[in-house]
Amino acid sequence: MSALLLHLRAVDFVVGGCGTGIGYLNSVMQYPGVFCGHLLTPLDAFLFARINAGNCVSLALNQGYGWAGDVNLRLIFDALFTPETGTGYPPHRAEPQRQGRELLAQISRAAHRSMAEILLALPAEVTRTALNYPAFRPVLQSAVATAPNPDPTLTSVIEHLLESAPA
Missing domain, CATH: 3.40.1400.10 (Sugar-phosphate isomerase, RpiB/LacA/LacB)
Incomplete structure (x- = not known):
């Protein structure tokens, strides 16, 4: 996180x-x-x-x-x-x-691997738990939406992980 x-x-x-x-x-x-x-x-x-x-x-x-x-x-x-x-x-x-x-x-x-590669390689239960932590998810969503010079691969991975996890 x-x-x-x-x-x-x-x-x-x-x-x-x-x-x-x-x-x-x-x-x-x-x-x-x-x-x-x-x-x-x-x-x-x-x-x-x-x-x-x-x-x-x-x-x-x-x-x-x-x-x-x-x-x-x-x-x-x-x-x-x-x-x-x-x-x-x-x-x-x-x-x-x-x-x-x-x-x-x-x-x-x-x-190090890229952050996108790391997120994809981590066990799903780790990313699901972290990305959906109630205080973290809205901060992450805001960060992705407003990131200066966003990494399109990382943004796509995060969006996919957020969509595939229960809210």
């Missing part, structure tokens, strides 16, 4: 997570064009935003969200959503870090 919305450019960034954050991270990183960080602290968020400048983060939701958890989350988001995204840290490492991000994007494109 996260990767599909990122791919369709329906969202610029996804915040997800699970108990340890590792399960969500492993899951979402299976898809092309997803660059996810695992954040435990505000320092992780600070460095991820500046160095990795990814489009997704995974939070360990069973750690650090008890007493003053709201403060921890606010500090993480303040450090993560900064105008300094991608500027590098320390500043003199900005150019090699930018080159590294570009190389990872090239590797992702080379190492």
Whole structure:
């Protein structure tokens, strides 16, 4: 779901997570064009935003969200959503870090199938469940209808999967 919305450019960034954050991270990183960080602290968020400048983060939701958890989350988001995204840290490492991000994007494109191929290869029960999740289906339909530079193959696959699944 996260990767599909990122791919369709329906969202610029996804915040997800699970108990340890590792399960969500492993899951979402299976898809092309997803660059996810695992954040435990505000320092992780600070460095991820500046160095990795990814489009997704995974939070360990069973750690650090008890007493003053709201403060921890606010500090993480303040450090993560900064105008300094991608500027590098320390500043003199900005150019090699930018080159590294570009190389990872090239590797992702080379190492993954297209999103349409992935959707067609997944078991029907997976796509049916995900695409028809009540809060997701209307977002997906809107994303397909308004996607900038839509991939006609992907659009066709999504429309077919939505039509073939019970609403």
